[in-house]
Amino acid sequence: MTDEAGDATGDVLVLSNSGAGSAEGDVVAQVCRELESCSSRRLDHRTPGSEEEYAAAVASAVGRDVVVLGGDGSIHRFLKSVHDQDLLGRIGPVGVVPLGTGNDLARGAGIPLDAREAARVALTGSTLERGLVVDDTGAVVVNVVHAGVAAEATAHAGDVKGVLGKAAYAWGALRAGLTSKGWHLHVTVDGEGTADDDRPEFMVTLALGTSVGGGTPVAPHARPNDGQVEVLVAHGVSPRARVGFALDLRKGRHTRREDVTLTSGREIVVEAVADEDAFRVNTDGEVEQERVTRRSWRLLDQGWTLRVPTSS
Known part of the structure; x- marks a missing residue:
């Protein structure tokens, strides 16, 4: 990470969600005023509607700094388009103003959750290289991808997110924890089987970032910049083990449990032992509705650069 923000020149591409409501629209306007006040560079603010307009806006980011206004889904969408258009390494640093529900990427990077404070970091912060993972369907992973109970939890949370907000994830996790019995999976990291025994798996997590669900x-x-993907496999499927895992997870102590295996690598494969062990996948908070029996991921050689507070 550099110690100084540098004296970047040229205009800045600012991307916001075209479907924002009036309240969020007011916040976006305030953020843009803050961006203008802390930099002499011109802002090219775009709110693309269609996918074609969005892809064109991202293509215009070549050689420019970018500020994304939105939550984790907005960052994921931006980097997916960057990857799909083969633009990795050709865009400048990316600033994030977190306007989502969980904002886990911002939390993990130390970016302020206050929109005006984050706006200043988005243009003047230091730069930090981050990895980017892609799966065998072409989907990218910016923060965390799950198979197993965490994917089920997010699927259940989606049913009540509009009502409960961030608390929806806790509700979904509780429901999934009470109803899921585990999956028999083979997990391979860089060609080596990990926790490859007869025990069922409760959750498999691949992580570049540290948290999900608004700070868990x-x-x-x-x-995110060490050239590795952290891989966590949780085995405890008994009611007592599930409760213990959930309590430890809230405090970040679950990685020390005997029923948790922790490793890291660059290429990961998860396979169901039988068709009845087909699993859902949750990528950066978005859950695939169809269950799968195999999925693989690899860390790309080319990542991206995020603006973070200088003190991070």
Whole structure:
């Protein structure tokens, strides 16, 4: 990470959600005023509507700094488009103003959750290299991807997110924890089987970032710039083990449990032993509705650069 923000020149591409409501629209306007006040560079603010407009806006980021206004889903969408258009390494540093529900990428990076404070960091913060993972369907992972109970939890949380907000994840986790019996999976990291025995798996997590669900420290030791993906496999499927795991997870102590295996690598494969062990996948908070029996991921050689507070 650099110690100084540098004296970047040129204009800045600012991307916001075209579907924002009036309240969020007011916040976006305030953020843009803050961005203008802390930099002499011109802002090219775009709110693309269609996918074609969005892809064109991202393509215009070549050689420019970028500020994304939105939550984890907005960051994921931006980097997915960057990857799909083969633009990795061709865009400048990316600033984030977190306007979502969980904002886990911002939390893990130390970016302020206050929109005006985050706006200043988005243009003047230091730069930190981050990894990017892609799966065998072409989907990218910016923060965390789950198979097993955490994916089920997010699926259940989606039913009540509009009512409960951030608390929806806790409700979904409780429901999934009470109803899921585990999956028999083979997990391979860099060609080596990990926790490859007869025990069922409760959850498999691949992490670049540290938290999910608005601050739950699912991978407290993960580092997005160390050239590795942290892989956590939880086995405890008994009612007592599930409760213990949930309590430890809230405090980030679950990685020390005997029924948890922790490793890291660059290429990961998860396979169901039988068709009835097909699993859901949750990528950066978005759950695939169809269950799968195999999925693989690899850490790309080319990552991206995030603006973070200088003190991070």
